[in-house]
Amino acid sequence: MRHFVRQNARFFLLATGAALALRLLFIFRFPGVTTDSFVYGDIAKNWLQQGIYGLSGTPDVSPTYIRLPGYPAFLAWVFAIFGMEHYRAVLLLQMFIDVATGFIIADIARRTISSRAVKATFLLSVLCPFLATYAAAALTETLEIFFTALALDLAIVGLENLNTDSPRIAPWGACGGAVAAAILLRPDGGLLLVGTGVYLAWRIARKRDYAAGIRSLAVLVVVALAPLIPWTVRNLHTLHRFQPLAPRYANEEDQFVSAGFNKWVKTWTMDYASVEEIYWPVPGEPIDISKLPNRAFDSEQQRAETISALTDYNRELHITPELDTRFMALATQRIHHAPLRYYLWLPLLRIADMWLRPRTETLPADTRWWEFNDEPKWSTLAIGLGVVGLFYVGAAVAGLARGKPIPYLGLFVTFVVLRSAFLATLENPEPRYTLECYPVVILLASAYFAVSGKDAP
Numbered sequence: 001m002r003h004f005v006r007q008n009a010r011f012f013l014l015a016t017g018a019a020l021a022l023r024l025l026f027i028f029r030f031p032g033v034t035t036d037s038f039v040y041g042d043i044a045k046n047w048l049q050q051g052i053y054g055l056s057g058t059p060d061v062s063p064t065y066i067r068l069p070g071y072p073a074f075l076a077w078v079f080a081i082f083g084m085e086h087y088r089a090v091l092l093l094q095m096f097i098d099v100a101t102g103f104i105i106a107d108i109a110r111r112t113i114s115s116r117a118v119k120a121t122f123l124l125s126v127l128c129p130f131l132a133t134y135a136a137a138a139l140t141e142t143l144e145i146f147f148t149a150l151a152l153d154l155a156i157v158g159l160e161n162l163n164t165d166s167p168r169i170a171p172w173g174a175c176g177g178a179v180a181a182a183i184l185l186r187p188d189g190g191l192l193l194v195g196t197g198v199y200l201a202w203r204i205a206r207k208r209d210y211a212a213g214i215r216s217l218a219v220l221v222v223v224a225l226a227p228l229i230p231w232t233v234r235n236l237h238t239l240h241r242f243q244p245l246a247p248r249y250a251n252e253e254d255q256f257v258s259a260g261f262n263k264w265v266k267t268w269t270m271d272y273a274s275v276e277e278i279y280w281p282v283p284g285e286p287i288d289i290s291k292l293p294n295r296a297f298d299s300e301q302q303r304a305e306t307i308s309a310l311t312d313y314n315r316e317l318h319i320t321p322e323l324d325t326r327f328m329a330l331a332t333q334r335i336h337h338a339p340l341r342y343y344l345w346l347p348l349l350r351i352a353d354m355w356l357r358p359r360t361e362t363l364p365a366d367t368r369w370w371e372f373n374d375e376p377k378w379s380t381l382a383i384g385l386g387v388v389g390l391f392y393v394g395a396a397v398a399g400l401a402r403g404k405p406i407p408y409l410g411l412f413v414t415f416v417v418l419r420s421a422f423l424a425t426l427e428n429p430e431p432r433y434t435l436e437c438y439p440v441v442i443l444l445a446s447a448y449f450a451v452s453g454k455d456a457p
């Protein structure tokens with residue numbers, strides 16, 4: 001890859017310059033420092049100043065496990081060098097990490113498609129507006145995507161090495177390290193380990209190279225999971241809780257989780273607009289009941305019961321156990337009335353929304369872009385980003401269908417399918433959750449544009 005970059009230095013310099021300019025535009029015009037950013041930042045600050053991995057309270061810092069230590073560690077490192085709560089430095093550093101991701105995806109294309117696909121892959125990576133917008137957000141996405149791409153690239157190195165006479169386990173140790181980093185950033189990074197492990201196990205069974213294959217799989221799993229041991233021990237020792245990852249709803253041990261409300265939301269939600277308007281405001285903010293779609297009711301009686309429950313919530317801006325029981329009863333009724341809707345159709349629609357909707361969640365554009373009630377420039381931006389998203393997904397599908405063999409295609413497809421299936425189970429279909437799949441999307445899209453490739457092993 002280094003030799004190829006040196007040979008095409010002018011191209012890569014110009015493309016990198018354009019990539020940096022795009023990200024600087026988002027960093028200075030639309031910086032994304034959100035509520036979640038401040039949660040991560042508070043943990044990082046307390047870790048640095050107090051030596052406690054915890055959240056600020058009254059009067060003391062309280063130890064916590066609601067976030068895995070990957071991103072707080074990154075923030076703490078940046079704060080220690082550039083100053084406490086210097087989020088601009090965080091975003092600028094993420095800008096360079098995001099561009100580095102483009103080089104990694106390009107290397108995967110070189111290994112699996114052809115050297116002619118490298119330039120297309122790099123351009124699709126570094127000029128992707130969706131990756132650029134999250135480089136300008138103090139959230140886990142940029143680092144998660146980087147380590148996902150790195151793990152896939154190292155997995156390809158390990159798989160190529162298994163085809164030699166003297167296979168080494170070093171590439172699988174490095175791959176496990178990248179997977180470990182992804183897991184420490186977000187719990188769903190574990191899907192990367194599952195997908196890679198499943199594909200490697202299939203390859204072992206197919207090639208019947210049991211000794212080298214099982215040794216490689218063992219190294220991958222051990223290295224990937226080893227960093228969770230001290231985290232789990234810390235949670236047991238400090239908080240007396242067996243918590244190897246982070247809680248599904250980022251809740252403390254004594255914090256009430258409104259399981260009934262969450263399940264009720266899951267019986268009708270299918271798009272990101274509902275997440276912003278109904279799911280996120282709870283608790284603490286009123287819900288605009290008029291925003292509730294008709295698909296949230298199966299009968300007039302159920303409509304009345306739902307409106308009554310939401311009205312009671314708006315009065316207190318808090319879900320009590322009694323109110324949560326009412327939402328659970330509504331959810332049970334709806335699932336019993338239409339089980340296929342709950343278990344099949346809505347999950348499929350949530351997947352489609354996460355993959356295909358305009359990715360404007362970090363921008364000022366109206367979430368209900370299809371109503372065209374926004375300023376013309378933001379409506380135009382939403383439509384433009386929607387077209388760009390369709391281009392990426394469409395090009396990836398075309399690359400997959402073009403018939404040219406792509407080595408280790410099963411690894412990429414397994415990861416995307418597993419991640420999409422997992423995301424279908426969530427009640428909050430946020431488009432950012434599919435960005436971890438974009439290294440694969442970009443790779444497949446570049447396969448469509450590549451003039452020639454190499455045969456699969």
